Amino acid sequence: MNPSLPAGALPTAAADADDHCDVLVVGGGINGAGIARDLAGRGLKVVLCEKDDLGAHTSSASTKLIHGGLRYLEYYEFSLVRKALAEREGLLRGSPHIMRPLRFVMPHDPSMRPVWMIRIGLFLYDHLAKRELLPASTTVNLREHAAGKPLKPRFTKGFVYSDGWVDDARLVVLNALDAAARGAAIYTRCLCTGAQRTAEGWSAQLQHADGRVQRVTARALVNAAGPWAGQFLHEQVRLAGAKSLRLVKGSHIVVKKLFDHDHAYIFQNPDKRIIFAIPYEGDFTLIGTTDVEHRGAIGTAKIDADEVRYLCEQASRYFDKPVVPADVVWTYSGVRPLLDDDSSDASAVTRDYLLELNTDAAGGDAGAPLLTVWGGKITTFRKLAEEAADKLCESLGEQRAAWTDGALLPGGDLRAWIGAPQRPDADLLRFQQALQKAHPGLPAAVVQRWARCYGSLVSQLLDGAGPGAEIAPGVYEAELRYLHQHEWARSLDDVLWRRTKLGLHLNDEGRAAVAAWWQRHATRGDVSTNASPTPKENAWS
Structure with missing residues (x-):
């Protein structure tokens, strides 16, 4: 753990010595990132490891809706729908x-x-x-x-x-950014190869993309591996899970x-x-x-x-x-x-979640907490994270109050640009106009995209130096540098299909230009320069 990292900084390498933290979170989807953010905001020392990119799988493949789930009323999921509906407006206000x-x-x-x-x-x-x-x-x-x-x-x-x-993929990244700003260490391309319960807590082995193996000790372990949650329990933790997932x-x-x-x-x-x-x-x-x-x-x-x-x-x-x-x-x-609720229809399977806290240890004594996240939907991620943090704090004997209800995500505080907030949709439009006025040389389409992608983080993106060279139509060097240096972007897919959807808008020549820039400038050892093929080739055909 490196509490001296500046806000939003990226840990570039594992520490030579063992890291010790309060909670190790395995899984960098929306639930893992949300839990890491909540715990870090309560003052706990947190390490999150993700074997691929943040939100690389389920959390970037949603229908991209913040919704209660109208159709779930037919299945009498009133509690889930109420919980999701209660979250909608708070999320809209916090991430306009x-x-x-x-x-x-x-x-x-x-x-x-x-x-x-x-x-x-x-x-x-x-x-x-x-x-x-x-x-x-x-x-x-x-x-x-x-x-x-x-x-x-x-x-x-x-x-x-x-x-x-x-924007589901950016929601994951912003939660990770907020967690890092509050002291969490975020490791991407980092696989947890094993975790053992000890007398002091948990001892886990993390393998980084460059082959380095890092040992992390933690007072508690969170299994937020999404579709891999059951597999992680069986293969890395060597425990039999009481619940099962339906994929x-x-x-x-x-x-x-x-x-x-x-x-x-x-x-x-x-x-x-x-x-x-x-x-x-x-x-x-x-x-x-x-x-x-x-x-x-x-x-x-x-x-x-x-x-x-x-x-x-x-x-x-x-x-x-x-x-x-x-x-x-x-x-x-x-x-x-x-x-898994034994439903015969995949469409009818509950979208609600369950948090399973395990403190069983050899000999019947209470052991270090293991919290496994089963299920969930993107709309309820904040509430899930809050409940998970409550359970962990209670189990660890920590008196730490919940804080995320009404809290803004990075980029969501537009007051320096527009003054007092009004309605989220109107605020975004006012921010876009203010951004265009401050940078009249930028094309309107770029200003609109940056406003909706980065919000007030655009100040960090530009860093007082302007947009830099235009690498491809509407793609400037400052944005690519920002994504690599501050948002854990390590491959072209991270940039073109998750942090942004530029892959949809660029032609073959434009994607090749971004790939060439990435090859020249993204020089860290764990950077991949492999991009997804063209959109048509990436489709079913």
């Missing part, structure tokens, strides 16, 4: 740069759910939790509403309700934008599932997701032709212009680690 309110349109299909059922569901959705920022649901005439124009003429009635959108693959397709308005769609399918069609990255529409049992290697989930066909067919039931596989420009898939 990477989150935004979003209105959803549900075209009514009489062959699906009846009107009375939808109205009851929306009434519950409006009232299960306090709502100040987001408007209530309403009924619209799709023949008159802008959202009806791209749809088939047979859809005449629609229901509109509120939820939120989030469900969710895949998404991205096509050129199908509509010009700013609403999203939620479509009901004959199989009683739903899919979303969401405005994405300005020029695209995101369609997803599938729910398919995943039985292969966890880290290699990939969309298959049946999933592409399913998403295209279901979207085409609603859009006047059919969506066909040839329209797909990019896809992504992730494995959701859902808590």
Whole structure:
């Protein structure tokens, strides 16, 4: 542990001596990063290790929504929906740069759910939790509403309700940044190869990308390995877990934008599932997701032709212009680690989470705490982290108060630019205007992207020196340096597909230019210069 690291600094190497901390967190997805942030903010010494990049798997493969989960009401998941709805507005206020309110349109299909059922569901959705920022649901005439124009003429009635959108991969990074600013050590490309309970706590071995092995001792261990949680318990900790996960693959397709308005769609399918069609990255529409049992290697989930066909067919039931596989420009898939509740339908498996605290030791004595995170969804990450930190502090005998409710994430404090905050969406627009005024030479599209990607962190990105050379259209040297030096970006995929979505916007020549810069300047020993192929080649075909 290195408490002298400046805010947001990256530990460049493991310490020569053993590191000792209060809590070792294994897993750098949203839950692991959120727990590390919460614990570090309570004053505990935290080490987080992630075997790949932050948010490289499940946490960057979501539908990118902050939502209660309207469809979960059908499965009587009232507690989960209430908990998620209660989180929405706090998250929107705390991260106005990477989150935004979003209105959803549900075209009514009489062959699906009846009107009375939808109205009851929306009434519950409006009232299960306090709502100040987001408007209530309403009924619209799709023949008159802008959202009806791209749809088939047979859809005449629609229901509109509120939820939120989030840049999921950046949410993980910002939690890690906040954890590091509060003293946590964040190690990426660092595998926990084993952990043993000792009389003093836990002794773990961490293997870094350059082959160095580091020993870390900790008073408590957190297993936030997501889809690998059960495997980590069995293989690295040598414990039999009382719970099991159900691994469900969710895949998404991205096509050129199908509509010009700013609403999203939620479509009901004959199989009683739903899919979303969401405005994405300005020029695209995101369609997803599938729910398919995943039985292969966890880290290699990939969309298959049946999933592409399913998403295209279901979207085409609603859009006047059919969506066909040839329209797909990019896809992504992730494995959701859902808590197994013996449901026969993958879509019906609970999205709630369970925190399992194990203090069993040999001889029946109380041992060092091991907290395993089972399941969860991105909307409830903050609440999950708070509950996990509460359990760990109690188990360790620490009196440390919760603090993250209402706290801003890095980049979310825009007051130095715009004064007192008002509404998150209006604040972001004012910030974007202030940023453009301060840097009139920057293209408007770059200013908008930076505002929505970095918020007030743009001051650190520019570092008083300006944007530097333009490496590819809209990609400046200052941004690439910032991502490498401050946000743990170590490969082109980290930059092009997680920290940003520049991979979607750049052509082959632009991606090659960024790759060449990375090859010349990202000179650390653990840097990979391998990029994903072009979006089309990265798709199912």
